[in-house]
Amino acid sequence: MITIKEIAKQLNMSTTTVSNVIHGKAGEVSGDTRKKVEEFLKKVDYVPNISARNLAQNQSKIIGLALKARADKYENLLMDPFVSVLIGGVEETIRNAGYFMMLYISSDTGEIMRHVSTWNVDGLILFGMLDDDGIRVSEKYKKPIVCIDTYSIEGLKHFTNVGLDDEQGAYDIVNYLISQGHRKIAFLSDNTKGVDLARLTGYKQALKDAGISYSEKDFLKIRPKSDEIDKSLDEICKRASDYTAIFCVSDLYAVTLLSRFEDRGISVPDDISVVGFDDNMLAQLHRPALTTVHQDVKLKGVTAADTLLKQLSGKKTPNQIKLPTHLVIRDTVRRID
Amino acid sequence: MITIKEIAKQLNMSTTTVSNVIHGKAGEVSGDTRKKVEEFLKKVDYVPNISARNLAQNQSKIIGLALKARADKYENLLMDPFVSVLIGGVEETIRNAGYFMMLYISSDTGEIMRHVSTWNVDGLILFGMLDDDGIRVSEKYKKPIVCIDTYSIEGLKHFTNVGLDDEQGAYDIVNYLISQGHRKIAFLSDNTKGVDLARLTGYKQALKDAGISYSEKDFLKIRPKSDEIDKSLDEICKRASDYTAIFCVSDLYAVTLLSRFEDRGISVPDDISVVGFDDNMLAQLHRPALTTVHQDVKLKGVTAADTLLKQLSGKKTPNQIKLPTHLVIRDTVRRID
């Protein structure tokens, strides 16, 4: 590939002049010269060597997107259809701003931070990754970081988080359930942290506001590891008869439960109502179609990227951005009287 | 971040010595010095500056993964749940080999190639991207390229392709349909190129071997653009009564069709049988669960990455790798007599 030096030699001028034209520094190069250089650049299809540019400027034009990866099927973020949509949103935004995306899938924060340092990445988007260890490590590298769906109190002091109004979304759909006459409503999830906790809180609040009591046993805990999920699901099916409705923390779980119910001859919504959260393709295509809370996943990716870009240009951003959700009523909830 | 130069200064030795230790060049540095340097490196948590290294070595340790992106919902690769699994397979393999992954989503081959050149990427994995234009452009940059699911005859002369034995997979499932007594079998797809063509060929061959004739009208063409898909699906539903079974080119289409049938009161498999191809989460979770052809998507990603890594180390690779598929019999096919 041709270098600036070679171009300068062929045009019989200095590299600085060529460089100035490339960077559009007006007023430092005459119209004539500019034109000559521009034409030549086009002719030889000049492409800068980013390594050299980065070295000289101590930047990288790279934005890292780190995803937490886990081994088991239902634990693995990658299994959820919406992840690739989010990746797409981030990539598009970043590229339009002249940055590049390096994708990193790992659960080892330290490893990621070394990587950040090695590549001198300009900024980082963390999805499902921020633990206390991560916060400590990441403070060492003074790079802008935007988290997605992270509820760490400690983390919010340092980084901005892009997420949903999970609590409100959960509140809305549980409230809808209540409006349809349901009073025995279970909550299904595999943990009580972060996003799941926020949705649990919304669920509890809706119950409380309707004067419905909540007890520990209304939390149906699913175990996502592949060797346990079947057993776990069976247990939940047994306990389902205690409820008229189940609010699943995600569509993935909701649809999984739906198919399990179908297999056991439990009819939705006649025998029991089921709702989810996310509104992904699974929810739309399943029959009965799932009543759920819609989130705009691409927007989430775009917002995270935009926020990071703002920070890179020195602007301040709020440390908590909550995207709205809305209820999508389909066919898995029955009105009871 | 600390540099080799600084380390050398503090240890009172030359940068070359430090560099040699870093690269484990035995015999060029004494045990004592080696130990001293290694300890120091650990103490200061030295991380190399990749830009500088790449510039000096004229390499990049980057592997590009380029995905073809299209605007419409069903045309957009990212919408298919399996894409992120494939990305994960590539990333894992690459990272274990000390490379990094830069993700690129675009449909502009030229743009991608400029990017390749700018970053001096060591190799490229192309997914759903190779058109004739792409071949021409990519020949200019002498970098190893591995394609995924690409059937371009022209392309195979230049690059290796990792794909499935699509023809055999299609043959198997259509043959299964025939073994269940079906003779009026339609094929559903949105195009007749690449993977879709291979599956169509397998379908036709199975019909032929069973003495069943095929005519143009047995090809149900779906139009994936978001403003057309509904109408398109309705037309297909009308024509469905001419058949006892429909072989959809992908699970995404199959499940979409399944839910449309359900909405119109057409019962699967009682009124009509439906099969797909891919065996993704949609197929597993839908009820009735979809009979389909299984492919190992992660393996596809891993194989593509492995193949590229082999090429990077100078090894020869076959120019066509076909991963096996197998039939997964579930509940969307009825035996007819």
Next chain:
DNA sequence: GGCGGTTACTTTTGCGCATAAGTTGTACGC
């Protein structure tokens, strides 16, 4: 005792680029 070979280093160069610092030439004001 001079020479080749080896070990364990150091000095130097250059990758391609951006940029600070330096050099012209010339128009302008008074």
Next chain:
DNA sequence: GCGTACAACTTATGCGCAAAAGTAACCGCC
């Protein structure tokens, strides 16, 4: 007609690293 300001350049430097080329000490050996 001299200083100043500015436009339009060029020269020189350094980013951090790898690696080629150089050096110095030592050993063995005929």
